[in-house]
Every structure is written in C-alpha cells, then in structure tokens.
Amino acid sequence: MTQFPTTNLPNTQRGQKALIYCRVSSLKQTIDGSGLDSQEHRCRRYAEQHGYVVEKVFTDDVSGGGDFLKRKGMVALLEYLRRRRTTDYVVIFDDLKRFARDTLFHLQLRAQMDRYNARIECLNFRFEDTPEGKFVEIIHAAQGQLEREQNGRQAVQKMCARLEQGYFVFHAPIGYRYEKVGHHGKLLVLNEPYASVIKEALEGFASGRFQTQAEMRRYLEGCECIPKNAKGQIAKKRTADLLKHPAYAGYVEHERWGISFRKGQHEPLISLETYRKNQERLNGKPLVPTRKDLNKEFPLRGFVVCGDCGHPYTASFTKGKTKYHPYYVCQQRRCDSYGKSIRRADLEGAFETVLKHMTPSKEVFALAMAMLKDQWNKREEIQSTQEKEHQKALAEIEQKIEKVIDMMIDANSDIVRQNLTKRLAQLEKEKLITEGQINATAQPLGSLESIARTSLDFLANPRKLWESERLEDKRAVLKLAFAEPWAYHRNEGARTPNFSLPFKALDEISPPQKEMVPRGRLELPRA
Structure with missing residues (x-):
C-alpha cells in the first residue's frame, strides 16, 4: 500500500474536515477512462492516512488553461468555502497541475483559498509558508504553465499541418461527423439525416427559395432532427455561420493561422457555385424579413392585399357564441374597408380557384x-x-x-x-x-x-403543392407562381393576379378555350 508523506499533525487535529478536488482535461477522459475515479481514490486514501474526514468531492472535466473561474467544479468549491468560511477545511489535490496550470491564476486561486481559511494539501507537493517554499511553489506553477503552452503550440502546429493538406480539424459542422477512413485518418463524412436538411437549406437560400435568413431559420426549426435551444429555436448567428462555412462546399480555410482557402479532402455538401451565391447574398442588400406572425392558420397573411387600399390584410380569430371564427381584415384607418372582416373560407376559396385556373391543359x-x-x-x-x-x-x-x-x-x-x-x-x-x-x-x-x-410537377399542378400541410410549401407557391401580391376586394372578390413569368408563358400559348386538367398526377411527356 502506497504511503503518502505525512503533515505530522497533532492528535488534536485528527478528524479535520476535508474537501477533495479532481480534474481531467476533457469530457472524453471522464467517459472513456477512469481519471476522476482514480484521483478521488488516491485523495481519499491520503485523507484516511492523515485522519481527515472527507465532507464533499468537487470535479471538473475541462482544460486547466485559462481562468479557473470558468471551471464549474472550482467555482462550486470556492462558493462552498465562502458559505462556510467559519469552518477550517483542508482542500486535497491529486497533483499540483490539477490546481492551476497558469502562474497568475495559481497565485489568485491561492489567495482565494487563504481568504476562506482553507489549507491546501497535494499528494505530490508539500506547500510551505516560507520564502523558499513559496519560491519553489511558483517555479512548479510556472513549469506547469510552460508545459501547457508547449502542448498547445504542438497541437496547433499539428492542426495547421492537417489544414494545409486539406483536412478539416475542428468540431464537425452539423451535417458531418468524423470517421476513420483509410490513410486519411479522421475525415469528415456526411451524417444523415442532418446532411440532407442542411443541403436543402443552403441551396434554398442560394436559389431564393428562402428570401431571408429568418425564413431559412424557420425551415430548420421545423426539422425535428436539427438541434435547437430550450425554446425550440435556432440562434440568428448560427444561420449566418452555416451560410459562411466553406466546409459545406468541400473547402477549408483559417485566416488567423495563415491557412488560405483551399480544396478539402472531404466530400462537399453543396457546390462551390452555391457557396459563392450565398456569400454574395450575405454581402448584398438585405431583403425585408418575412413577418414573424405567419402561421398555418392564415397562410395568405402578408401576401393578399386589400382591394381598396392595397395594404396587406391582417388576420385573426373572432370569438363567437360557441367557438372562434377565422377572418382576414384590413386595418388601414383611412380605407373604405377598414375593420370589415372577410371570412377565411371565402378568401382562401377564391385563391384556390385562381390556382385551379392556373393549371394548364x-x-x-x-x-x-x-x-x-x-x-x-x-x-x-x-x-x-x-x-x-x-x-x-x-x-x-x-x-x-x-x-x-x-x-x-x-x-x-x-x-x-x-x-x-x-x-x-x-x-x-x-x-x-x-x-x-x-x-x-x-x-x-x-x-x-x-x-x-x-419544378415541372409544380408548373403542371401548382395547387398540389398548396395542399401540403407545410407552411414553407404554401409560401413557396406564393413566391414562385405570383410576380406581386394578390388583391382581393371584400365585395367584388378576387382581382386579376399578376402571375410569374413561367405561368405567363403558359397562358400566352394557351388556346382561347382552356381545358382544365382533371385532379390527379399529370404525367410528363417522355422523349
């Protein structure tokens, strides 16, 4: 059994209360190894040999570099000591490097411990309150900082070398995962179903299907497989990061490390042309964002406008005697139709009639x-x-x-x-x-x-896409089939719509008597 150096405490201090702090550099060490368990075991044996009573154990699974206040376990330990500053504790570490691998933070942490009347003891180092002991302690702390910075430098050098060869070395972007592939080692590979969702989002923004980042974000929020926050939302910055990420086009780049834009070793998710279009759209004049209050109950809100004043209708439910009734309404005070409600069934029924007549023979x-x-x-x-x-x-x-x-x-x-x-x-x-x-x-x-x-299926029968339950599909019909908003008058009904170019072209080659296509799938002509 290993014997640790004793502190030669008098018998009156046997039964001293102790706290244990254990730390590993990464969560992977916690999952794959037994670093924390072995540290705690050694510290408990040390406490037992010295007659200490272990009251609580604090752990961390993050790197020792940087501010110790960013370590949750250390923060919890200091807070525990602060609330019990009237009690003298011994804080036990397995190794001095677990304390702080940075000279400045080492001294700051020591000062915090002293402020809370806590004595530090380490299994491989003896703290002494003498000028010589403090000097040796600082030398050891500086040595730990040197090793940490040297290891960091070596890691960056290796990552730079991999980047120069076209290998992505950072956390895998959503839609990818790392896999060991032959002589490549760890290589980004497509990760379904995330990859298909991200591909559709990026290509949709490039093509104009999503006019704004907000629309692209709402599409992603509607996909169950995409991770979101507690509110079921995706951060605005995350959408921009997806659009700017060159890895999706099969390229790597890291300007801060001097790695220029270059072809990557992994399979691209989108074409370089699509990536370039997205950068142009991001750097261009932003479009007016789609209203946030769009919902499945009123898919025409924001698109259909009042036949009197030309302003978009708003929509809401009105309470009746036994249930709520959906209506579209104009809220422009100077308009003749101000406050006059239109039943949702009437307005959307008229719109479906317009779509029906758009279907070519x-x-x-x-x-x-x-x-x-x-x-x-x-x-x-x-x-x-x-x-x-x-x-x-x-x-x-x-x-x-x-x-x-x-x-x-x-x-x-x-x-x-x-x-x-x-x-x-x-x-x-x-x-x-x-x-x-x-x-x-x-x-x-x-x-x-x-x-x-x-696209041809849509031209053959735009009404089919409108009947989809997804709001994104309904909005796509409005963008692709119409050149401008559609006007509807509360008394006169639908005004003549201004169709987009493809439907105008179909209308121009139509004979005077239009034959409507029966419901069902239209088979495309075959060569």
Whole structure:
C-alpha cells in the first residue's frame, strides 16, 4: 500500500474536515477512462492516512488553461468555502497541475483559498509558508504553465499541418461527423439525416427559395432532427455561420493561422457555385424579413392585399357564441374597408380557384415542354461558350499570380511583402472558384425531366403543392407562381393576379378555350 508523506499533525487535529478536488482535461477522459475515479481514490486514501474526514468531492472535466473561474467544479468549491468560511477545511489535490496550470491564476486561486481559511494539501507537493517554499511553489506553477503552452503550440502546429493538406480539424459542422477512413485518418463524412436538411437549406437560400435568413431559420426549426435551444429555436448567428462555412462546399480555410482557402479532402455538401451565391447574398442588400406572425392558420397573411387600399390584410380569430371564427381584415384607418372582416373560407376559396385556373391543359403543357426541351438542348452550345470564358479567366488569374510572386521576390519592404501575400491568397481563392466553375460547366446536362422534375410537377399542378400541410410549401407557391401580391376586394372578390413569368408563358400559348386538367398526377411527356 502506497504511503503518502505525512503533515505530522497533532492528535488534536485528527478528524479535520476535508474537501477533495479532481480534474481531467476533457469530457472524453471522464467517459472513456477512469481519471476522476482514480484521483478521488488516491485523495481519499491520503485523507484516511492523515485522519481527515472527507465532507464533499468537487470535479471538473475541462482544460486547466485559462481562468479557473470558468471551471464549474472550482467555482462550486470556492462558493462552498465562502458559505462556510467559519469552518477550517483542508482542500486535497491529486497533483499540483490539477490546481492551476497558469502562474497568475495559481497565485489568485491561492489567495482565494487563504481568504476562506482553507489549507491546501497535494499528494505530490508539500506547500510551505516560507520564502523558499513559496519560491519553489511558483517555479512548479510556472513549469506547469510552460508545459501547457508547449502542448498547445504542438497541437496547433499539428492542426495547421492537417489544414494545409486539406483536412478539416475542428468540431464537425452539423451535417458531418468524423470517421476513420483509410490513410486519411479522421475525415469528415456526411451524417444523415442532418446532411440532407442542411443541403436543402443552403441551396434554398442560394436559389431564393428562402428570401431571408429568418425564413431559412424557420425551415430548420421545423426539422425535428436539427438541434435547437430550450425554446425550440435556432440562434440568428448560427444561420449566418452555416451560410459562411466553406466546409459545406468541400473547402477549408483559417485566416488567423495563415491557412488560405483551399480544396478539402472531404466530400462537399453543396457546390462551390452555391457557396459563392450565398456569400454574395450575405454581402448584398438585405431583403425585408418575412413577418414573424405567419402561421398555418392564415397562410395568405402578408401576401393578399386589400382591394381598396392595397395594404396587406391582417388576420385573426373572432370569438363567437360557441367557438372562434377565422377572418382576414384590413386595418388601414383611412380605407373604405377598414375593420370589415372577410371570412377565411371565402378568401382562401377564391385563391384556390385562381390556382385551379392556373393549371394548364395537357395539350398546352406538352407544347410548352417541347419548346422548353428545344431550348434545353441548345444549352450545350451555351455551356461550351461559358467553359471557354472560364478557361480564359483562369489563364488571366494564373498570369496575375506569377506577377505577384515575381513582385514578392523583388520586394524589399516587409509591409509590401505582407500586402502581396494577401493579394496572392485572394488570387488563389479566385483560381479555385474559377476551376470549380469550369468543372461545373464540364458536367453533362442530362435530361430536362431528370433535373427539373420537381419544378415541372409544380408548373403542371401548382395547387398540389398548396395542399401540403407545410407552411414553407404554401409560401413557396406564393413566391414562385405570383410576380406581386394578390388583391382581393371584400365585395367584388378576387382581382386579376399578376402571375410569374413561367405561368405567363403558359397562358400566352394557351388556346382561347382552356381545358382544365382533371385532379390527379399529370404525367410528363417522355422523349
């Protein structure tokens, strides 16, 4: 049995009350190992040999670097001592490094312990209240800080080396997880179902399906698999972080460590073009956010406007004798329709009639498909032209890179070299983006039906998407089918809507007598 050095306490101090503090550097050590258990066991044996009575044990599973007040276990220990400052305690540590691996924080923590009349004892170090003892104690604390900073430096160097090779080294973004893959070691791999949800959100923002970050955030909040806070919400900053994260496009970057934008080793979730569009939208003029009070009960609120004044209707439930009744109403005081309610069934029924008349006949849709296919086939020529333009742009960028490198070699000023280094990093990023555009244009187009199946289904029958239970689908119908808000008069009914370009085109090629398509799935014409 291991014998610890004794403190030679007089018998009158046997039965001294003691507290134990144990700490490991990470939660993984707590789960996978027995670090905390072994520390507590050793400390209890030490207390038993010295005749101490252990009153409570405090633990932490965070790193020793930084402010000790950020450690929950240490904060709880200090608070315990503060509330019982009339009682003299012995605080037992397994190792001096568990106390504080930072010289400044070590001294501050010692002062806190002294303030609460607590005596510190350590299994591998003896505290002495002498000038020599204090000097040795500070040297040991400084040594612990040196080891911590050296370990941190080595960790950063290894992470930088991995980043330079294209490996993502930080906490896996949502939609990914780490997995050991052959010679790669730990590599980001897609993690379903999160990956598909994030992909749809990022591509939806790039395409304009989500006009604002708020709409994208509400979509994510409606997905059960996405983690949220206690209120079932997602923070605003988190949405922006998702859109800015280059890892989703298959790239890595860390400016603070000098790692420029470069191709990653992991599989991308979205294309580089989609990522670029999202950055342009983030840096552009923000759009007016969608109203927060949209809900499934009134999907047309904010879209349908008053036929008299042109302001959007609001909506609410009015209490009747036995139940509540839903109404749309104009709240513009100078409007002739101010305060006049419209039954939800009447207004939304009129809207569904408009959608019904938007459904083209089979003949019209077949003709439109034939015209669309003809234009689709011509895209190969356009694609070839775009590829040549991108190749020309790539050659110009490479020439600029060569010039910047020559200027860096001839530069005599450190400031000039720093500016040229930044310019070189920007050109390298532009080169990667242009190469991504070339790869995108080099991909075969495929058939129109296989690529645009969802869009064609919508054009064939927009009412089908409107009948979805999801509010996002209903809002998509309003954005995709109409060029501007729809006006409805409380007495005269629906005004002529202004449809979006695709439905205008279908209307222009329609014969005078329109044949309505029966309910059910419309089969697309096959080549």
